[in-house]
Amino acid sequence: MDKNVGVIGLGAMGAGMAASLRRAGLRVHVFDVRQPAVADFARDGGVGCASPAEMAAHCDVIVSVVVDARQTESVLFGENGCAAAMKAGSVFVMCSTVDPKWSAGIEERLLAKGVHYLDAPISGGAARAAKGEITMMTAGRPQAYAAAGGVLDAMAAKVYRLGDRAGAGSKVKVINQLLAGVHIAAAAEAMALGLREGVDAAALYEVITHSAGNSWMFENRMPHVLAADYTPLSAVDIFVKDLGLVLDLARSSKFPLPLSSTAHQMFMQASSAGFGREDDSAVIKIFPGIELPGKAQ
Amino acid sequence: MDKNVGVIGLGAMGAGMAASLRRAGLRVHVFDVRQPAVADFARDGGVGCASPAEMAAHCDVIVSVVVDARQTESVLFGENGCAAAMKAGSVFVMCSTVDPKWSAGIEERLLAKGVHYLDAPISGGAARAAKGEITMMTAGRPQAYAAAGGVLDAMAAKVYRLGDRAGAGSKVKVINQLLAGVHIAAAAEAMALGLREGVDAAALYEVITHSAGNSWMFENRMPHVLAADYTPLSAVDIFVKDLGLVLDLARSSKFPLPLSSTAHQMFMQASSAGFGREDDSAVIKIFPGIELPGKAQ
Numbered sequence: 001m002d003k004n005v006g007v008i009g010l011g012a013m014g015a016g017m018a019a020s021l022r023r024a025g026l027r028v029h030v031f032d033v034r035q036p037a038v039a040d041f042a043r044d045g046g047v048g049c050a051s052p053a054e055m056a057a058h059c060d061v062i063v064s065v066v067v068d069a070r071q072t073e074s075v076l077f078g079e080n081g082c083a084a085a086m087k088a089g090s091v092f093v094m095c096s097t098v099d100p101k102w103s104a105g106i107e108e109r110l111l112a113k114g115v116h117y118l119d120a121p122i123s124g125g126a127a128r129a130a131k132g133e134i135t136m137m138t139a140g141r142p143q144a145y146a147a148a149g150g151v152l153d154a155m156a157a158k159v160y161r162l163g164d165r166a167g168a169g170s171k172v173k174v175i176n177q178l179l180a181g182v183h184i185a186a187a188a189e190a191m192a193l194g195l196r197e198g199v200d201a202a203a204l205y206e207v208i209t210h211s212a213g214n215s216w217m218f219e220n221r222m223p224h225v226l227a228a229d230y231t232p233l234s235a236v237d238i239f240v241k242d243l244g245l246v247l248d249l250a251r252s253s254k255f256p257l258p259l260s261s262t263a264h265q266m267f268m269q270a271s272s273a274g275f276g277r278e279d280d281s282a283v284i285k286i287f288p289g290i291e292l293p294g295k296a297q
Numbered sequence: 298m299d300k301n302v303g304v305i306g307l308g309a310m311g312a313g314m315a316a317s318l319r320r321a322g323l324r325v326h327v328f329d330v331r332q333p334a335v336a337d338f339a340r341d342g343g344v345g346c347a348s349p350a351e352m353a354a355h356c357d358v359i360v361s362v363v364v365d366a367r368q369t370e371s372v373l374f375g376e377n378g379c380a381a382a383m384k385a386g387s388v389f390v391m392c393s394t395v396d397p398k399w400s401a402g403i404e405e406r407l408l409a410k411g412v413h414y415l416d417a418p419i420s421g422g423a424a425r426a427a428k429g430e431i432t433m434m435t436a437g438r439p440q441a442y443a444a445a446g447g448v449l450d451a452m453a454a455k456v457y458r459l460g461d462r463a464g465a466g467s468k469v470k471v472i473n474q475l476l477a478g479v480h481i482a483a484a485a486e487a488m489a490l491g492l493r494e495g496v497d498a499a500a501l502y503e504v505i506t507h508s509a510g511n512s513w514m515f516e517n518r519m520p521h522v523l524a525a526d527y528t529p530l531s532a533v534d535i536f537v538k539d540l541g542l543v544l545d546l547a548r549s550s551k552f553p554l555p556l557s558s559t560a561h562q563m564f565m566q567a568s569s570a571g572f573g574r575e576d577d578s579a580v581i582k583i584f585p586g587i588e589l590p591g592k593a594q
Contacts, residue, residue, distance in 0.1 A: 100494075123508040135508050160504050162497070171494050172504050175487050179510030182483040186556050190475050193543075196552050197397075197468050200459070207457050207469050211420040211432050213476030215512035246490075255493050255586065259483050262559045289552065 004029060005151055006059035008052055008075050008082075010037040012233070013095070013122060014065030016129030017155045021063075022046060023132065024154035029055050052076075056085035061151045062092050065122075068241060069098040076106070088114035091147035095122045095136075097177060097242055100170035100249065107140070107166035116144035119166035120152070121173035125220075126233065133157035137176070139168035174249055177242040178260050183217035184239065185263040188284035190218075191225055195290040201226055221281040228295040230278040237276040239267045239283075301326060302448055303356035305349055305372050305379075307334040309530065310392070310419060311362030313426030314452045318360075319343060320429065321451035326352050349373075353382035358448045359389050362419075365538060366395040373403070385411035388444035392419045392433075394474060394539055397467035397546065404437070404463035413441035416463035417449070418470030422517075423530065430454035434473070436465035471546055474539040475557050480514035481536065482560040485581035487515075488522055492587040498523055518578040525592040527575040534573040536564045536580075 003026050007018040010032040018041060022028045029047040031054075032038050042048035049055040052075050055062060062082055066072055072094060076083040086092065092110060094103060094117065107117040117140060124134035136156045138145075141164055145152075152159045162168040190213070194204045205226060209219050224230060243264035250257045266283055275282040284292065300323050304315040307329040319325045319342060326344040328351075329335050339345035346352040349372050352359060359379055363369055369391060373380040383389065389407055391400060391414065404414040414437060421431035433453045435442075438461055442449075449456045459465040487510070491501045502523060506516050521527060540561035547554045563580055572579040581589065 123510075125509070135504070137504055137508075158507055160500070162500055162504075168496070171491070171496050172501060175491050175494075175496070175501065176505060176508050176510035178487050178490065179483055179505065179512070179515065182486075182556070183480070183510070183512060186476055186479040186483070189479075189554055189556050190472050193475065193547055193552065193554065194468070194472050196550055197472075197546065199465070199468050199472070203457070203459055204469060204472065207432070207434055207459075208473060208476065210455055211434075211473050212422065212513050212517070213420075213473035213480070215476070215480060215514075216509050217512075218476065220509070249494065250490055253493055253586075255490065256584070257486055257490065258559050258563060259479070259486050259556060262555050266555060287553070289550075 003027065003061070003149065003151070004059045006031070006049070006055040006062040007065065008055070008062060009065040010034070010041060011065065012126035013129045016126055017063065017065060017134070018046065019130060020132030020155050021151065026151070026154065029059055031055050051080035052082035053080040053085040056082040060087065060090045061148055062086070062090070063095060063151070064092065065095045068096055069102050072096055072098065083110065083113065083115070086113070086115045089116070089147060091116035091118060091144050093118045093120050093148060093151070095120050097121050097173050097245065098170055099245055100167035100174065103170045104165065104167040116141065116147045117166055118144045118148060119169040121169055123173070123176060128157070136160065137162060137169040137172045139163035140166055174245050178246045178257070180217055181239045181243045181246070181267065182259050182263045183215040184221055184280050185266045185283055187215065187218040187222055188281065188287070191222055192284055192287035192290055195292065201293055224279050224281040225284055226293055228293050230282045232277060232279045234280050235277050236267055236270045236280050236282055239280050240264070240271050240276070243267060300324065300358070300446065301356045303328070303346070303352040303359040304362065305329070305352070305359065306362040307331070307338060308362065309423035310426045312338070313423055314360065314362060314431070315343065316427060317429030317452050318448065323448070323451065326356055328352050348377035349379035350377040350382040353379040357384065357387045358445055359383070359387070360392060360448070361389065362392045365393055366399050369393055369395065380407065380410065380412070383410070383412045386413070386444060388413035388415060388441050390415045390417050390445060390448070392417050394418050394470050394542065395467055396542055397464040397471065400467045401462065401464040413438065413444045414463055415441045415445060416466040418466055420470070420473060425454070433457065434459060434466040434469045436460040437463055471542050475543045475554070477514055478536045478540045478543070478564065479556050479560045480512040481518055481577050482563045482580055484512065484515040484519055485578065485584070488519055489581055489584035489587055492589065498590055521576050521578040522581055523590055525590050527579045529574060529576045531577050532574050533564055533567045533577050533579055536577050537561070537568050537573065540564060
């Protein structure tokens with residue numbers, strides 16, 4: 001594929017996705033507010049951009065992997081944003097976790113300029129991003145998929161097409177985050193009860209991961225607790241935000257979510273206690289009266 | 298193994314475990330309050346017993362797979378119970394989900410009669426029980442394991458040894474049920490939100506089971522909702538009981554469990570609404586304002 005593709009946001013996910021695109025033979029242009037990250041990528045064979053607007057002059061596909069809706073708005077419509085500079089017929093691929101209605105609104109605004117839009121939140125973690133094996137939960141018009149060409153498949157092991165209007169991908173992503181957030185908080189609650197009851201934590205992990213109580217998140221996050229390593233791969237504050245999106249979505253149709261609201265309170269309690277920037281497994285620190293495993297000496 | 302083994306309780310799990318023991322070449326004696334179940338098993342090559350006491354006269358190992366602590370007490374100490382009839386040096390293997398302290402108390406009572414005891418709750422479901430591939434979460438004295446000989450391995454793919462006193466197995470089982478119960482309720486909550494938002498339920502199932510929001514229970518139970526088949530493999534009222542055990546355990550040391558208590562309320566709401574004997578996935582019926590998938594025509 002002899003194509004110019006832009007990636008905005010070189011965090012844990014975006015950096016891996018940009019690397020996967022370059023490995024697929026594409027010419028990859030990158031932008032991040034942290035200029036050293038841009039320089040590093042350019043040194044390895046990519047093209048650094050000074051702004052989203054500059055990127056838009058060169059690329060027919062722009063993949064945005066920033067933190068949230070506010071940053072996406074800034075990338076598109078802020079100072080030196082790309083929306084005004086994108087060519088007619090090019091496509092903006094929005095990979096953040098956002099309110100589905102907001103995503104549908106962005107589709108309208110870009111269509112009015114002749115620019116295509118894909119609602120395309122992602123899942124899978126940094127390791128799978130680096131291997132080009134993320135999951136994408138996408139929705140958009142057929143013309144938007146056509147404009148993206150092989151770019152999605154170059155980053156993803158699975159590209160789900162969930163509807164022909166923006167929003168359907170974001171809805172499924174928000175529901176995935178409901179489960180992910182509740183499962184992390186439940187894993188913490190279960191491990192905390194085990195510690196309270198004097199159960200050996202490593203044995204508990206071994207049994208649960210071979211039993212019906214297992215979840216993707218229990219298996220993935222509880223090793224951080226066992227190793228006392230709360231380096232943030234994904235932070236507590238991400239789930240304060242994402243479970244907030246879950247609750248906002250449900251509130252807009254007055255729909256009750258008892259477990260999501262409880263888990264949201266647990267993450268906010270962890271954040272208020274000062275653990276917001278630690279790994280999301282640090283939600284276990286809200287439980288009093290237990291001694292967590294210490295760092296190996 | 299030329300050994301006489303007894304199995305009390307021929308429900309979904311017990312029937313499979315008894316069949317696995319017979320397949321391993323053991324002489325298997327069975328008892329159930331439902332005499333037709335006993336007659337069926339005897340016709341296929343087992344030995345039917347009229348009471349737990351009669352079984353105790355023939356068997357050195359008795360495996361109890363009844364619903365709860367109350368039924369176990371009845372099997373052991375009720376009319377024609379086995380405790381008084383068991384030979385010194387024989388072993389009682391307790392597979393129900395129970396209060397760990399209660400299990401430790403039974404160990405003491407049987408030891409006083411010279412009878413060994415294993416605290417040995419199980420996980421895995423009926424299909425794995427039939428194949429001899431359950432998981433056992435066991436604890437007990439070395440002499441109790443010796444008395445059980447190869448019987449545990451003939452029923453189980455994994456036999457975890459979690460301590461040398463009864464109770465440690467039951468603690469891990471109770472914590473497994475915490476996760477299992479919260480995960481079923483979370484799966485229902487997520488699926489309910491998807492239906493509320495007009496997401497295609499089958500597509501949602503497909504995406505979640507390939508994403509970080511997956512759990513063993515989501516993957517196993519949500520097909521019942523998609524097929525509108527609430528035939529109880531495990532019923533709502535089982536989780537009313539098991540999450541009750543979880544909360545009792547934590548309450549005894551005044552330990553807070555926000556998600557478990559919320560999930561327990563959801564299962565009680567489902568039971569009060571008349572769904573207690575339906576499959577536990579019927580907890581989704583507590584959500585108003587959605588249309589669940591109907592039965593295929």
